[in-house]
Amino acid sequence: MYEQYWGLKEKPFENTPDPKFFYNSSQHEEALARMLYTVKEQKGAGLLTGVYGCGKTLLARALLKELQKDVYKVAIINNPKLDEIEMLRMIAYNLGLSNVPERKSDLLVKIENLLKENLMDGKKTVIIIDEAHTIEDKNIFEEIRLLLNFQLEDKFLLTILLLGQPELKEKIENIKQLNQRIAMRYYLSNLSQKETQEYIAHRLSVAEAKYNPFLTDAVEIIYQYSGGIPRKINHICDTALLAGMGSGIKQIDKNFVKEVIESFSL
Known part of the structure; x- marks a missing residue:
């Protein structure tokens, strides 16, 4: 609407996570570097927290831009307010599984087989859960922990990145076994x-x-x-x-x- 008046090609201040507008402040650069390291070195799980609107989702998009599509299979969960079965089904669907099973046991088998297939094809699997602080069902955090049990020769078959507001840190810390699996933690300041x-x-x-x-x-x-x-x-x-x-x-x-x-x- 005002682009022509100000001599702009497009609106510069849209609140959408467009990686083209990613501003690489020292802390955003550090956060991105840590996320990349966690993913590329298959460290298991990473935790990125920060207040609402500080740029976590845009960082996730910037991360995707850095990952080669022929090397990484990525599932992004933007609305994690689900129950445990719905979460597993959403992960399976976003990883490209067709005919996603209804039963939890079948789901887990399907997901594990897919992770192994990706590994055999030279691909690394990444799951990014945004707005993870909104997760209300504690069983979902338990499922996340169990997914990290999928390993081969001491290597994680997937990397899980949890993004959310500061209260997510406390939620994770209250689940001792999951907390121990978090290899990277970073707080994004203003x-x-x-x-x-x-x-x-x-x-x-x-x-x-x-x-x-x-x-x-x-x-x-x-x-x-x-x-x-x-x-x-x-x-x-x-x-x-x-x-x-x-x-x-x-x-x-x-x-x-x-x-x-x-x-x-x-």
Whole structure:
């Protein structure tokens, strides 16, 4: 809607996990490196936590971009609020199994056979469970632990990455046997003010902006109100660009950002 006004190829602040817009802050780079290591070295399980909107899902998409499709078979579970059988069926389906069985015992046999087939074909299997903090059924965590029992010659037949909000860490720690299987743990913090400025500039650059309309004092206010959380930064910046077009301005300063935040209750 405002792309032409600001000279943009596309909207730079959409809250969708598009890896093209991935901003490689020092901590995002570290998180991605640890996730890649866990997957490539078949370490079993990894845990990535962070507050809502800090970029966990986008990190998962960035990870997928790094993994060769002919080497890795990946299942992504975006809505894990399921019971244990539904979760196993979802995993089986997302790994490409057809005629997914109803019975748990048959499901586990099918999944194990598929993992072995992938290994024989030179492929590594990865399961990414996003929003894992929403899992309410403790039996699902037990099934995750049991899936990690699928090994061959002391090598895990799959890697499981659990992504979620901070409370996920406590849930995992309360399940001792699963907690012991977590080889990688990382907490994704909020962006600093400097990183917030770089983040905004990066997304504008990806959208092929001819210039950055956000003045330094505007970024200070954006950081103050967003707390350095990417999702909130996106929301404020997107609304400011829309309102800026409506006001006919070409630069966005702190007073305008404050006005936008108050007017739109951001």
